[in-house]
Amino acid sequence: MALRPRAIAQPRGSTDQAAAIIAAYPGPVTLRAPSRKWLVPLATSVAFTAFGIQMHFDPPNVPGADIVAWSITVFFSFCALACAVMLHPAASRLTLDGKGFEVSRLFRRRRCRWHTIGVFSVSHVGSAVVYDDTERRDARAERNRKRYGGSSVLPDGYGFELDALAQMLNAWRERALGMRG
Secondary structure, three states: OOOOOOOOOOOOOOHHHHHHHHHOOOOOEEEEOOHHHHHHHHHHHHHHHHHHHHHHHOOOOOOOHHHHHHHHHHHHHHHHHHHHHHOOOOOEEEEEOOOEEEEEEOOEEEEEEHHHEOOOEEOOOOOOEEEOEOOOOOHHHHHHHHHHOOOEEOOOOOOOOHHHHHHHHHHHHHHHOOOOO
16 A cells, blocks of 8 residues: 655745745735634633623622622623634634735724835734834824834734734735835
8 A cells, every 4th residue: 555645734824825825916815813712712701601600509608799790700701702703714814915905803894005004013012013004193003103113003913923924914015016026
């Protein structure tokens, strides 16, 4: 019996994957946030919700225990719901095309055009990819600029190391703006 050679899977966010995405210009190419990172917060929220419900049936003999039980139950139920929503593949994604990109977070989408944004970089504070968007002049953009070094922040790494994601987005932007062949 002959054995077939197995393809070695490239780790998500590898340079080969980044090169393949850049080669797909003008796209569109959609990068999805890994949903598995929401499993631990979901399980934690479900456990605390169950604890809050259990407190309703067997309340401790402490003043205000009902209020605490309701607070725990309601808060962690909403947390569990948000985590469950983030497990959906379309909940968080980044779509690149020749004209710009679209960031989706909790199904809310924001479109940016390549000619209105600056270079992508990794934030000097925290772990995020940042960029300046000339169309954003609101208070949040100013807070982001002071805190992260750019007016806008990508909400995820989409399975890439942040430096690799910033480099890939800069390469795509350069192609879109005709700076490089």
